[in-house]
Amino acid sequence: MSRKTSSAAPRRRTYAPIFAALGDETRLAIVAKLSEGQHRSIAQLTQGTRLTRQAVTKHLRVLERARFVRSVRTGREKVFEFDPTPIRQVKEYADVVSEQWDQALARLKGFVEG
Template structure:
């Protein structure tokens, strides 16, 4: 069972790797708040170079979190909200599993308490 779950969820590893870097996380936040942006625009007020921003965007794109579209000479980057939704659902599943485990433990430790499961 656990090996099947690991195999099914392994596709999420690149997402969490990509989001595990502060610069990339800040890029995602900027794209959420400001919509489609060029690398030049995203590098404004950043503590890294435009080239570094482009490399971070490539990691985000490789994880399926960002896509780019060329308009003339400019390349605009946008978020792919479906991939963020998948990450959120993955984390929700983990959280729900912990909630169930804690409830089972509570019934072992306090067996006389009424069941609050709905």
């Protein structure tokens, strides 16, 4: 097999859009709300903010593009739910970087002591 067995694209993972999606307080609040488990409509997610429904809609689009949320149209409502996938990627990134850092510290320690 010279190619991957899976048909999934090998796609070098780019974390930037994931982090960019989290780089806004309003969107963090939406993620916090939806990660409570319940589905919420746009109108519901707008309540409690000082923003217009359209502004919230834009934030939801950003979150949806980064896969933090999914939406389903039910009747006249568009209902959003949390998707845990990108959060795992966030954790993955943090793990990779801090492991690299730990290894660097270990090498330094070995050099100093050796």
